[in-house]
Amino acid sequence: MEELKIDKENIEQIIDKTLSFWIEHKLNQLPCDIEDKMLAPVQPDEEWKFWIPIESTVTDTELQELETETGFVFPEDFKIFLKYKHFYELQIAEVSFCSHPLSTWRACLREMMFDTYPKEFLFDKGYVPFAIYSDWGLLCFDTHNNNTIVRWDHEIEDSFEYQYKNFHELLTEISKA
Numbered sequence: 001m002e003e004l005k006i007d008k009e010n011i012e013q014i015i016d017k018t019l020s021f022w023i024e025h026k027l028n029q030l031p032c033d034i035e036d037k038m039l040a041p042v043q044p045d046e047e048w049k050f051w052i053p054i055e056s057t058v059t060d061t062e063l064q065e066l067e068t069e070t071g072f073v074f075p076e077d078f079k080i081f082l083k084y085k086h087f088y089e090l091q092i093a094e095v096s097f098c099s100h101p102l103s104t105w106r107a108c109l110r111e112m113m114f115d116t117y118p119k120e121f122l123f124d125k126g127y128v129p130f131a132i133y134s135d136w137g138l139l140c141f142d143t144h145n146n147n148t149i150v151r152w153d154h155e156i157e158d159s160f161e162y163q164y165k166n167f168h169e170l171l172t173e174i175s176k177a
Helices: 002-024 060-070 076-082 105-114 167-174
Strands: 095-097 127-133 137-142 148-153 160-164
Touching: 002 076, 002 167, 060 076, 060 105, 076 167, 105 127, 127 148, 137 160, 148 167, 160 167
Parallel strands: none
Antiparallel strands: 095 127, 127 137, 137 148, 148 160
């Protein structure tokens, strides 16, 4: 249990550091509607809206419901990630994580898991996508190997390359880049 606490603190620090960088450099803006609770107080432009990350409202019950619906049990370190902050964009190094807005986080995650590429290429084979990796393809949990992280090359349907032993290791390593 102590290891999970250490992972939680490290995961939170990595997310905070990255989101702070985005805000400081005004990268937290999008040309779309932003939920009121995530709308930055000052909006200098009518077209591009600044968003702010907020504390996550994701509950264990909601995660269990999504797990039941999808048939995939999320790794504990990924649950920590989902339960920490809501954001519209989070990119660390070459990894762009699935958007995690307040009201539509489930729909965004479902879309990443099932609709980014044909389900039969990934999910049906036991690979659960959760992030885009540069212009290569997707990062996925490999359900055949204790949810290690693999990179799927979108140009080669059956190309799955081992990357990290777990989600926490992924965050730790990419945050060093």
